[in-house]
Amino acid sequence: MQRIVSGFLVIDKPVGTTSAQVVARVKRLTGAKKVGHTGTLDPFATGVLICCLNQATRLAGYLLKDNKRYRAVLRLGIATDTQDSTGEVISRSELDVTGLTPDAVTAAFRAFEGTFQQQPPVYSALKHQGVPLYKLARMGKPVQKAPREVSVSRLVIEKIDLPEVTFEATCSAGTYIRTLAADIGARLGCGGHLTALRRLASGPFGLDLALSLDQLEAAASEERLARHIVPAAQALENCPRIVAGQRLLAKVFHGQPLTLEDIGPMVPTTNEADEPILVMSADERLMAVLGFQPDTEKLSYHCVFTDEINASGIV
DSSP states (O other): OOOOOSEEEEEEEOTTOOHHHHHHHHHHHHOOSOEEESSOOOTTOEEEEEEEEGGGGGGHHHHHTSOEEEEEEEEETEEETTSBTTSOEEEEOSSOGGGOOHHHHHHHHHTTSEEEEEOOOSSSSOEETTEEHHHHHHTTOOOOOOOEEEEEEEEEEEEEETTEEEEEEEEOTTOOHHHHHHHHHHHTTSOEEEEEEEEEEETTEEGGGOBOHHHHHHHHHTTOGGGGOBOGGGGGTTSOEEEOOHHHHHHHHTTOOOOHHHHGGGSOOOOSTTEEEEEEOTTSOEEEEEEEETTTTEEEEEEEOHHHHHHHTOO
C-alpha cells in the first residue's frame, strides 16, 4: 500500500450512503491513521464530500466554515417530516400547484436571497445534550433548535416543470437546503420537500476533483491514490503565507514562542484577529498554521504538521 501523506481527498458521495460510511471506506483504502470530513451530507444527497487525511484533520474546522454550492429539486404540494423524500408525508396541498405561474415561483425564491434566520430541522445531525436531533426525532422526542442566521448569496431557478422546480444555491455553512425548500413551499402556500440534492462545491473543492467510490477502489488497487491527494495548503489558498527557513521551522517544530522578528518583513498586513497564516516550506508544503493578533503583535500556534517537518529533513 502507498504511503498516504496528509491532505484532502474529495469524494463524490453516492445516494444512500452515509458520510460516516464514506469516511470508513476512505480510511480502509488509504490506510491513513486518521480520516474525517468537513461537513455531513445526508444519505439521500450526493456530491462533494471532503475527507481529511492524517494531520489535515486539524484543518477541518477551517473548511467547515466554507460556503457550499448545491443543485436541488423541490417538489411542491407535498410536505414531509424530514423535508426530503425519505420522510413521512405530513400534508398534501389542496392547491393545484401546476397552476402556479413562473412569476409566483420566482418571487418566492427571491424572498430567500440574502441573510435571514433559518430554523434547523428536527431531523438533523445537530445535537441536544450530546444526542443527534434525528435520533431524538425518530424516538418521538423531536427537539426544535432556535433559529440561526444563514446567508444565501445565489439562488437561481434552472427549470420549472411543475410540480418540480430545479434550482442552484450558493450558501453559508450551516444552511439547510431541505429547510430552504420547505420554506419556499410554505411561502407559496402549498408546502414542498426536496426530491434530490447534490453538493457541487465546498469552498475551493468542486466535483472536478472528486472521485466516485468505484474510482477510489480502482485508484487504491493500482496504487495511484497519492496523485489524487489535494495538498493541505490548497484548502486555505486565500490565507496569507510565509516561506520558512531552517531556523523558523526548528522553532515551530519545538513549539517555541514566535515574534515578528522570526518572520520579519514577510508578516502579513492584516487587521483581522487570529487570521490564519500559513508557514510553508521552500517546496510549497504546509508546515504549520499560525494566528496573528494585530493589537498585541503576537503569534500563536493553530496547528503544526510535525510529520511534514520531519520528512523535510530540516529538523
